[in-house]
Amino acid sequence: MVKVAVMGHGVVGSGVVEVIMNHQEGIMKRSAAELDVKYILDIREFPDLPYSDKFTKNFDDILNDDEVKVVAEVMGGVHPAYDFTKACLEAGKSVVTSNKELVATKGAELLKIAKENNVNYLFEASVGGGIPIIRPIGLCLAANDVIEVAGILNGTTNFILTKMIREKMSFEDALKMAQQLGYAERNPAADVEGHDACRKICILASLCYGKHIYPELVHTKGITDITLSDVSYASAWGGVIKLIGQVKKLDDGTLDITVEPMLIEKSSQLANVDDVFNGILVRGDATGDVVFYGKGAGKLPTASAVVADIIDCVQHLKDRKFVFWEDGDESLVKPYGETVFPVYIRAECSDSKAAAAKAAELFADIKVIGRAQAPENELAFTCGAMTAAAQEKAVAELESSGVSVRSKIRISDL
């Protein structure tokens, strides 16, 4: 019997306890040991649960109990999750987590501490909810040089965009629904402003390239400015708008890493990833494209990945298996202004023909797009690849000619 502790009894934590209790037999077969949840740490009271006796408010109960070998940290946030995780690893306990914020900000340090203490720090649930992605990248694709990873990494925003596009639901109503379904973060700004997807692409990039990529180095934009007219132009262009986290290795060895809404062609595999589903494309030099698809958020999908990590820890209590990356710095990341890509632009103007002529002077290879019921004072066009800095300069010049740019969205090559 292996004793485990669960820190946090929110959406994911309660799912972890439920999955362990409902799958005892299968877990026992796979890990050759019975799992017993000895403690659940939470500051709230849960008097009416069949396992209410397991709750504690005191972290030291877990830390000082040598019987507890594996701890699931599903509290979220950096503090006190970081302090508790560090203390557990230093005390010789393996830790598993769904906490992408913590892995993305302190991963290199915690992995080092785990290694020094000969225990595991595993975080399959931190990216893609129930989709296996950390192990496939770290193990199954280990023979490849990863050229690119790109994906829909946030279930909440994908759910919102799908509801807006298909059902013309308002942004606010779709977000409320995502919260009720347990998809959104405690502070949903982390979802809609792109920070959650940023943390996830940082984890994947760190795993692929062996150096910690910190979130503050990544150009991050969410979906709050996306309008139904942009959605309609995207459709007329032949694609859809998705919030994409992407990292590409450039020829000079730096990484083009961003999180932003992108136009993707309808023929792309990611174009049909809807609702709370995530889709992650990994481009290996040997494999070519490999795509992972599944539910990216929610209680049981995420709990499934956490419990799989617990089982892995139990199977490797003696022979450790290390996931590892080193500390990194800003020299790894190409400054956003220097990255090169094509864009879509939507603008308001008094004379759309004159505005299109001005745009043609400023941007490379423009193509005007039309849509049904477009107002007369609206201009939308795509332009060929330019650096982000050159685009900003061209936008400023276009605006100084009396045209108001309302949207600028990257066009992806996925």
Ligand code: HSE
């Ligand atoms: N809020 C996150 C999402 C939860 O919507 O993807 C899963 O990481």
